[in-house]
Amino acid sequence: MSPTKKAGILGATGTVGQRFILLLANHPQFVIHALGASSRSAGKTYKEAAKWKQSSPIPEHVRGIVVRPCVAEEFKDCDVVFSGLDADVAGDIEMAFLKSDLVVFSNAKNYRRDPTVPLIVPTVNTDHFTIIPHQRSLHSLRKGFLVTNANCSTTGLVVPLKALQDAFGPFTTIVVHTMQAISGAGYPGVPSLDIMDNVVPFISGEEEKMEWETLKILGSLDQTSTSFAPLTQTRVSATCNRVPVIDGHTESVSLSFARRPPPSPADVTRVLAEYTCEAQELRCHSAPRRAIIVTEDDDRPQPRLDRDSEGGQTVTVGRVRTCNVFDIKFTLLVHNTVLGAAGSSVLNAEVAVAKELI
Ligand SMILES: NC(=O)C1=CN([C@@H]2O[C@H](COP(=O)(O)OP(=O)(O)OC[C@H]3O[C@@H](n4cnc5c(N)ncnc54)[C@H](OP(=O)(O)O)[C@@H]3O)[C@@H](O)[C@H]2O)C=CC1
Ligand SMILES: N[C@@H](CC(=O)OP(=O)(O)O)C(=O)O
Numbered sequence: 001m002s003p004t005k006k007a008g009i010l011g012a013t014g015t016v017g018q019r020f021i022l023l024l025a026n027h028p029q030f031v032i033h034a035l036g037a038s039s040r041s042a043g044k045t046y047k048e049a050a051k052w053k054q055s056s057p058i059p060e061h062v063r064g065i066v067v068r069p070c071v072a073e074e075f076k077d078c079d080v081v082f083s084g085l086d087a088d089v090a091g092d093i094e095m096a097f098l099k100s101d102l103v104v105f106s107n108a109k110n111y112r113r114d115p116t117v118p119l120i121v122p123t124v125n126t127d128h129f130t131i132i133p134h135q136r137s138l139h140s141l142r143k144g145f146l147v148t149n150a151n152c153s154t155t156g157l158v159v160p161l162k163a164l165q166d167a168f169g170p171f172t173t174i175v176v177h178t179m180q181a182i183s184g185a186g187y188p189g190v191p192s193l194d195i196m197d198n199v200v201p202f203i204s205g206e207e208e209k210m211e212w213e214t215l216k217i218l219g220s221l222d223q224t225s226t227s228f229a230p231l232t233q234t235r236v237s238a239t240c241n242r243v244p245v246i247d248g249h250t251e252s253v254s255l256s257f258a259r260r261p262p263p264s265p266a267d268v269t270r271v272l273a274e275y276t277c278e279a280q281e282l283r284c285h286s287a288p289r290r291a292i293i294v295t296e297d298d299d300r301p302q303p304r305l306d307r308d309s310e311g312g313q314t315v316t317v318g319r320v321r322t323c324n325v326f327d328i329k330f331t332l333l334v335h336n337t338v339l340g341a342a343g344s345s346v347l348n349a350e351v352a353v354a355k356e357l358i
Helices: 015-024 087-099 126-138 152-168 206-217 265-274 338-354
Strands: 005-010 030-037 080-083 103-106 145-148 171-180 235-242 249-257 292-294 315-322 328-334
Touching: 005 015, 005 087, 015 030, 015 338, 080 087, 080 338, 087 103, 087 145, 103 338, 126 145, 126 338, 152 171, 152 206, 152 249, 152 265, 152 292, 152 315, 152 328, 152 338, 171 206, 206 235, 265 292, 265 315, 265 328
Parallel strands: 005 030, 005 080, 080 103, 103 145, 171 235, 292 315
Antiparallel strands: 171 249, 249 328, 315 328
């Protein structure tokens, strides 16, 4: 079956944009139709414009595509537009696309807090798509809508949290420390003299995003599907560090449940390993076979060894154990540019197709 939906990619030359190219190059539903980037790139072929940093080559049929400026008129025949735009420009451009009745899946932070825009991690809260009719009516749209996906570190965190919340009820406290890959900072990103032989204990704005995004994603929609109800009883504290790893964010998580007695490490391990999500039930092409992989090895997960499991669409969890301060602690790994970015958008779009929103 040949792909039927025309896809545009904004920010196609960037780190996330390059992941979109790889994920969509041989996609059964979406065909790469239009590529957009800044005025520095527009008018050049993709091969000329992109500083390609992926370990597989630029797909042959993409090399010669001429990059367009990111204006809605240039993308009007796209069925879906994926955005890997720099946050400095994503706000205005994505809103212009939405107002032109286009379907936009954004990686940027700009609209994540918007009360009518869902913040969807595709293996966690695809039920939040139910706000789309309300969003369309507010903007008088026929077919367009805007969906954001989460910060890459938040994405890794909420997958196991969702499994545990469904099984054991609410958390009182979540404390997370991240070790984030340099690809998270885009290209050229962190200077080599800052990150080689080093750890940088600050990523601007990252801790705040992890703390509030988690509450929106794990929260619910009201009964009329017109507003979000973020969690209010859970406190989240995040500490974010940049480490000299190319891809894959590692996170150490400690948490307490409201319920007493809390679940044991064995209960937690079982629930994580058995977790399934709607994207799998809908048989979406990019859905991981296992949304969470639990590793029993004492020294896993590790970014180099585990980031590509399930095509980068899973979260690997290990070292599940009792915590002397909170109830449970564990370590997780997420591929920051696949499930943490472009992979989330693509799987979200597949879910939207299955729900007949596109
Ligand atoms: N990297 C990651 O792990 C994650 C990134 N994100 C978010 O995804 C987005 C993209 O990040 P990333 O790929 O890392 O960033 P990059 O800096 O690597 O790429 C940015 C892209 O935006 C384009 N761009 C910049 N200015 C303009 C403009 N004025 N008009 C049109 N296009 C423009 C660039 O085009 P050109 O090449 O022509 O300059 C490039 O294609 C950001 O919002 C980021 O916060 C989210 C989760 C994870
Ligand atoms: N800040 C993240 C990547 C990112 O761009 O996040 P956000 O989309 O939330 O701005 C990192 O450095 O690893």
